[in-house]
Amino acid sequence: MAKAATKGTKKAAAKPAVKAKAAKPSGKTAPKATAKAAPKAKTRPAKKPTVKLSMLRPSVNNMTVRVFTRAAGLDHAETDAWGQTRTAEFLARNPAHLTPMIEDKGLPRGVLWESCAIMQYLANKHGLDKFYPKAPAKRAMIDSAMFYLVGTLYPYVARATYPALGFPQYAGEVGHSDAQPEKKSEAQQAAAAAIAEPLEVFHSFFRDGKPFIGGNNPSIADIRLAATLEFLAVIDYALPGWAKDYMAAIEKKLGKAYAEPASDVRGYIAHMKAQAGA
Numbered sequence: 001m002a003k004a005a006t007k008g009t010k011k012a013a014a015k016p017a018v019k020a021k022a023a024k025p026s027g028k029t030a031p032k033a034t035a036k037a038a039p040k041a042k043t044r045p046a047k048k049p050t051v052k053l054s055m056l057r058p059s060v061n062n063m064t065v066r067v068f069t070r071a072a073g074l075d076h077a078e079t080d081a082w083g084q085t086r087t088a089e090f091l092a093r094n095p096a097h098l099t100p101m102i103e104d105k106g107l108p109r110g111v112l113w114e115s116c117a118i119m120q121y122l123a124n125k126h127g128l129d130k131f132y133p134k135a136p137a138k139r140a141m142i143d144s145a146m147f148y149l150v151g152t153l154y155p156y157v158a159r160a161t162y163p164a165l166g167f168p169q170y171a172g173e174v175g176h177s178d179a180q181p182e183k184k185s186e187a188q189q190a191a192a193a194a195i196a197e198p199l200e201v202f203h204s205f206f207r208d209g210k211p212f213i214g215g216n217n218p219s220i221a222d223i224r225l226a227a228t229l230e231f232l233a234v235i236d237y238a239l240p241g242w243a244k245d246y247m248a249a250i251e252k253k254l255g256k257a258y259a260e261p262a263s264d265v266r267g268y269i270a271h272m273k274a275q276a277g278a
Contacts, residue, residue: 068131098114156198
């Protein structure tokens with residue numbers, strides 16, 4: 001038999017649930033449930049350009065950086081600085097009045113010019129090893145090719161093509177002097193004849209059987225070289241077969257990144273040649 005509970009038994013801890021009070025009728029009809037409006041999608045602010053570039057379209061140096069920023073996939077905004085490089089506002093930032101010029105808050109003076117320096121800086125900043133390898137030996141060859149181009153090949157190209165392009169010759173050049181037209185023409189022809197030697201150096205030494213100076217992919221040195229060779233068309237320079245194939249390979253590899261800036265240069269050259277033949 002079950003024993004009867006003793007008086008000292010503890011009360012149950014859990015109290016019975018309190019019954020909910022019935023809602024009083026208000027006499028008003030409850031509004032029908034309506035579907036909630038979907039929250040509006042937040043519009044993201046436009047992404048600021050990674051590269052703010054002041055440039056001139058018909059220029060070897062400017063074409064170089066325009067190709068590079070596109071090939072590297074960098075967000076960029078281009079400003080045509082034609083007629084603006086000697087203004088007080090431009091000179092306050094860039095006393096050398098040169099283009100291309102990029103603006104970046106991370107730079108000590110906020111701006112940077114010289115096409116090769118710009119490509120080196122952007123490649124370093126964004127880790128673009130594909131265009132500018134970090135390995136010291138490989139990077140040294142890219143640097144050597146660019147400096148050889150700027151110091152040796154490009155001066156010949158400038159002397160040979162600037163008169164036909166309508167660009168002013170550098171101070172001290174025959175083309176800048178008061179020499180007779182035949183003397184200027186003689187100097188121009190001598191410069192054109194001198195191009196073959198350094199051009200062959202790029203073929204036999206820097207490329208050394210590779211598709212590009214950078215190996216299987218164009219480097220910043222390749223971009224600078226291809227842009228330089230574009231301008232030889234203004235004097236109908238007979239490029240060797242390897243150089244024609246090389247330029248075609250770069251354009252194929254880089255696609256629109258190369259073709260768009262190159263079209264501006266080619267259009268300008270066609271215009272100048274048409275004027276000369278008129």
